[in-house]
Amino acid sequence: TDFGYKTVPTSEKAGMVAGVFHSVAAKYDLMNDLMSMGIHRLWKRFTIDLSGVRPGQKVLDLAGGTGDLAAKFARIVGDNGEVVLADINDSMLNVGKEKLRNLGIVGNVRFVQANAECLPFPDNHFDLITIAFGLRNVTDKAAALKSMQRVLKPGGRLLVLEFSKPQNMLLTQAYDIYSFKVLPAMGKLVAGDSESYQYLAESIRMHPDQETLKSMMFDAGFDEVEYHNLTGGIVALHRGFKF
Ligand code: SAM
Numbered sequence: 001t002d003f004g005y006k007t008v009p010t011s012e013k014a015g016m017v018a019g020v021f022h023s024v025a026a027k028y029d030l031m032n033d034l035m036s037m038g039i040h041r042l043w044k045r046f047t048i049d050l051s052g053v054r055p056g057q058k059v060l061d062l063a064g065g066t067g068d069l070a071a072k073f074a075r076i077v078g079d080n081g082e083v084v085l086a087d088i089n090d091s092m093l094n095v096g097k098e099k100l101r102n103l104g105i106v107g108n109v110r111f112v113q114a115n116a117e118c119l120p121f122p123d124n125h126f127d128l129i130t131i132a133f134g135l136r137n138v139t140d141k142a143a144a145l146k147s148m149q150r151v152l153k154p155g156g157r158l159l160v161l162e163f164s165k166p167q168n169m170l171l172t173q174a175y176d177i178y179s180f181k182v183l184p185a186m187g188k189l190v191a192g193d194s195e196s197y198q199y200l201a202e203s204i205r206m207h208p209d210q211e212t213l214k215s216m217m218f219d220a221g222f223d224e225v226e227y228h229n230l231t232g233g234i235v236a237l238h239r240g241f242k243f
Contacts, residue, residue, distance in 0.1 A: 020137075020196050020199055021065070021088075021089040021091065021092050022089060022091045023191075023193055023196055024191060024193065024196050025066075025089070025091035025092050025094070025095050026091075026095065027190060027191040028065065028066050028092065028095065029066055029068075029095075029099075030190065031186075031187070031190060031191055031197075034186060034190060035183055035186060035197075039231060040068075040133075041068075042230075043132075043161060043230050043231070043235050043237070044068055044069055044072070044132065044161070046228070046230060046237060047069065047130060047132065047159055047161050047237055048069070048072050048073070048076075050159060050228070050237060050239060051073075051128055051130065051157070051159055052128075052157070053073055053076050053077065053127070053128050054076070054077075055076065055077055055078045055080065055081060056077060056078065056080040056081050057077050057081050057127040057128060058077075058081065058082045058083075058084075058125060058126045058127050058128075058153075059073045059077060059081070059082070059083045059084070059126060059127065059128045059129075059130070060083075060084045060086060060119075060121070060125075060126045060128070060129045060130070060148075060151065061073060061083060061084070061085050061086070061129075061130050061131075061132075062086050062087075062116055062119075062129055062130065062131040062134060062148065063086070063087055063088070063116060063131050063132070063133070063134020063135070063137065063138075064085035064086060064087050064096060064130075064132075064134075065087055065089075065092040065095075065096060065133075065134070066092060066095045066096045066099055067085050067096035067097075067099055067100050067109075068132075069130050069132055070083050070085040070096065070100065070109060071099070071100055071103055071105055073128075073130075074100070074105045074108055074109045075105070077108060078108070079107065079108055081108055082108055082109075082110070083108060083109045083110070084109075084110050084111075084112055084121070084126075085100075085109060085110070085111050085112070086111075086112045086113070086114040086116075086119070087113065087114070088113065088114065088115050088116070089113075090113055093111050093113060096111065097111050116131065116134065116135075116138050116144040116147065116148070117138060117139070117140050117143045117144045117147060118143070118147055119147045119148065119150070119151050121151040122151065123150055123151065124151070124152070124153045124154060125151050125152075125153065126151055126152055126153060126156055127153055127155075127156045127157075128156060128157055128158075128159070129148050129151070129152055129156070129157075129158045129159070130158075130159045130160075130161070131148070131158075131159075131160050131161070131162075132161040132162075133161060133162060133163070134162075135160055135162050135207075135213075136162055136163060136203050136204065136206075136207045137203060141208075141216060142216060142219065142220060145158075145216060145217060145219075145220035145222070146220045146221065148220070149220050149221045149222060149242055152242045153242070154242055154243060155241070155242070155243070156241070156242050157239060157240065157241050157242070158217070158222060158238075158239070158240050158241075158242075159237060159238070159239050160213065160217070160237070160238040160239075160240075161235065161236075161237050162207060162213070162235065162236060162238075163204040163207060163234065163235055163236075164207070164209060164210050164213070164229070164233055164234070164235060164236035165209040165210060165233055166232050166233045166234050167229060167232050167233035168232065171232045171233075171234070175234060179200075179201040179204065180201050183197045183200065183201055184197045184198045184201070187200075210227050210229065210233065210236050210238075213227070213236070213238055214226075214227055214238060217238060217240040218240075221242070222240030222241060222242060223240065223241045223242070223243045224240065224241050225238065225239070225240040226238070226239055227239070
């Protein structure tokens with residue numbers, strides 16, 4: 001099921017993050033729809049539109065989880081293209097595998113268990129890399145961005161879809177209440193697990209804001225980095241090129 005890429009052992013902290021996703025994997029898609037009130041679908045749609053992906057291309061959907069983006073890319077790149085859904089967590093990968101199989105997407109998607117910090121792929125391999133709601137969970141983000149830059153082809157692009165900093169006070173306050181009160185309660189009710197959703201809210205607050213992530217991408221060697229705020233900056237889509 002892979003291209004002979006080796007799976008890389010994970011650090012202890014990465015193992016802990018992986019643990020969080022083991023416990024949410026089965027309910028992940030349902031929770032995504034509930035918690036974002038379906039809006040994550042629009043954020044992902046925007047990502048696909050900005051990807052410029054074409055038939056025949058090679059795409060890496062990193063921290064791809066249950067495969068929402070990978071499924072869309074697989075349809076676009078077609079039989080001559082290749083999509084790699086890579087994730088550190090095998091429970092998430094298994095849910096993704098099953099989902100794509102049920103959608104009838106087979107043949108051009110490979111599933112690889114890998115840590116974003118040390119990607120097990122050759123240099124200059126992919127036309128496009130996406131990481132959606134994944135970079136936040138990665139311990140060494142600088143190492144991960146460098147690793148992505150290495151496996152991207154010259155001319156290729158990276159898209160980072162991630163929670164970011166809301167752009168006005170009112171939205172910030174509403175969002176704080178939502179994520180620290182409503183989300184853990186919802187997590188407990190639906191998934192029987194409030195801790196993982198508490199972790200979610202905390203990891204969002206710790207994540208670098210729009211401008212910080214932009215400079216981190218420049219530091220990792222990306223060019224022409226820019227970002228789009230979505231839903232008032234609750235989420236941002238960063239794009240960078242490798243020249
Ligand atoms: N991209 C999917 C989406 O947008 O629905 C899944 C996002 S989910 C919130 C985050 C994913 O990141 C999980 O599947 C988790 O296993 C994965 N992840 C966390 N740390 C990682 C790492 N260091 N390397 C690769 N994947 C990682």
